[in-house]
Amino acid sequence: MVQQTVVDETRRPPAIVAVEGVVKRFGRFTALNDINLSVRAGEKIVLCGPSGSGKSTLIRCINHIETHDSGRIVVDGVELTDRMGDINTVRREVGMVFQSFNLFPHLSIVENCMLAPMKVRGLSRAQAHERARGFLRKVRIHDQADKYPGQLSGGQQQRVAIARALCMQPKIMLFDEPTSALDPEMVKEVLDIMVELARDGMTMVCVTHEMGFAREVADRVVFMDHGAIVEEADPETFFRAPRTERARDFLGQIIH
Amino acid sequence: MFAVLFEPTADGQRYIDWLLSGLGWTLALAFFGWWIAFAVGIVVGIGRTVQNRAFAALARLYVEVFRNIPVLVQMFLWYFVLPEILPTTLGNAIKQIPPPWGSFFPALICLGLYTAARIAEQVRAGIEALPKGQTEAASALGLSPYLTYRHIIVPQALRLIVPSLTSEVMGIYKNTSVALTIGLMELTAQARQISEATFQTFTAFGAATLIYLALALIAYQGMALIDRAVRIPGTARTDDDIAPNLAEDIQQAGALPAGMEIAK
């Protein structure tokens, strides 16, 4: 038996994101309190919890848009610290999708997707264009490539934002409430893309309240409240039999 | 460094008296010019927003003309050209006005009417920024257009534009120096005169610069006080409120963040 577990441990892929004892404060408010989380390559994790629970802060710490005050965050074998010379070597392996899309309004859709591959990865214009076309096709928006962000619907913009992140060919994708700013009828078109991405084997960390999505693709659901991880379980267990009162309350509120 | 200012001049005064006299003319010009500008500016600004086509067109013409001619050229129009195109007797009478009044009055009218055009645009922006519901509510209560403007629209619009009026106050006191071109011995002119009389250019210009800086500070603080005094309770602006609106502010004609579009 003992032998068996050791073998299992070595067979599982190593953690691509390791968060150990992370604390983050905004002034006197503690946003993250001793967070431990590890994500293995290919894993899909859904972070959920009431607003202000720290889930967005956590995901933003993983690519160092927020800096943590203490503890360790290791991404793809590199520890994130304030002193590190070039955070961008880590960030180029981590794609991020924001709640408010954050497309560049002065660049066309295809240019939004080409900018970082050209400037960061050093692709030629032609290469970047080809790659952008490919990923825009994947998110089914290639026929709008020459429009500007302001001319697209919210759902379309968010799909472009996903394509933009994918063009960097990241090892990990972070989603920060990608469907919260969308009209209800547009949520599905974005979730469909995310499901496909999960099926392709992408490592994903998603802050979302879309429980259908969590059930369908998540390997683990992590429930946070007041800056701490309260419960961590596979989706089936989490939704059917949450262990804590707080998780039950939360599920009761969002499932209507 | 400023010791030279207390030395006696050829005419028995001290140089500092020249500066103070210049300051007096600068202040008089800015102060009285402001009230002309404010009064005319409100009327023209309202005119830009009314339904009456003739009035609106006149107001627009006024703004176009007075805003698009350099203030120095306007100064020359009032000083040199006006007496020439008036009937000869009247023109000659104007030319007979003794100095310094012969320079002061044209400068006063010039600055007043020039600044009025700029204030008019601020007033218009203020009125247009008000929600349409205000006019509708006033009409629903049976207020006439005049009463609506008098009691509902203008009082709110003026409160709204106090920050942008600050830049117009700064503008008019700085533009007073243009009056030196038609011979008014205001602050800048006196500084130059002292510089030429004493060769202490640094001291002369330095003293004038300090005075202008002090005036700017007073104008700025004064307008901030007014802004606070006339603010409607419950509508206090915080920095956080202002920041997200800047992009819109930038795009709106006239309604610029305080001090952004200053005449020199």
Added chain:
Amino acid sequence: MNSLDFSIVLQAWPYLWSGLLFSLALTAVAFVVGMVLGTCFALLQHFEVPVIAKIVRGYIALVRSIPLILVLFWFFFLVPIVLGHLSGSGRPVPIGATWTAFITFGLFEAAYYSEIIRVGLRAVNRGQFEACQALALSTFETYRSVIMPQVLRVASPIILSQTIILFQDTSLVYVLSLTDLLGAASKLAQLNGRLVEMYLVIVVVYLAISSAASQGVALLRKRYAIAGARR
């Protein structure tokens, strides 16, 4: 009232034309120098570069608080002295009124353009910076490719309005006895005594140029207002 004689204007036109060209050249040079320097000033403040940001802040506050004519007098007096020190001889280097005007307007306008760009920088949504971070863009690329294009676009109507004011302000070089459009008219008026005709003609020229430019700015504003509403 004397009868007006505008035939005099036809004779005077070549001289007025050269004056107008000087006004336009001064506007163009001050615009380019002012925008380049002003952008640098705004970025120095934006990045809160120690000491330098404070100095820039002080310079801008000073220049914006005193009349342009006084600034012209200052530079007319100071620039030769500073150049003397820079050249090492210590003796003032006379550079003449024309150069003084170009230097003064460039440095003066920089203060105004800088304020416009600084406010524009503050108006850029924080999400834009975060998206650049997430895409691993360097700071230089972030500003060059994403932030500054947006700032210049959103601020362009104000920048152009400021440039129209600049064009009108170039008339103040009259106090340095330079021959810009106004200077040309006033010199001719003294020679031929037809000051009414001379001044009325340049009024028309200034009015036409500034009005046309203002209309252009208004159009631009309308276009961006629509783009802004859609965003």
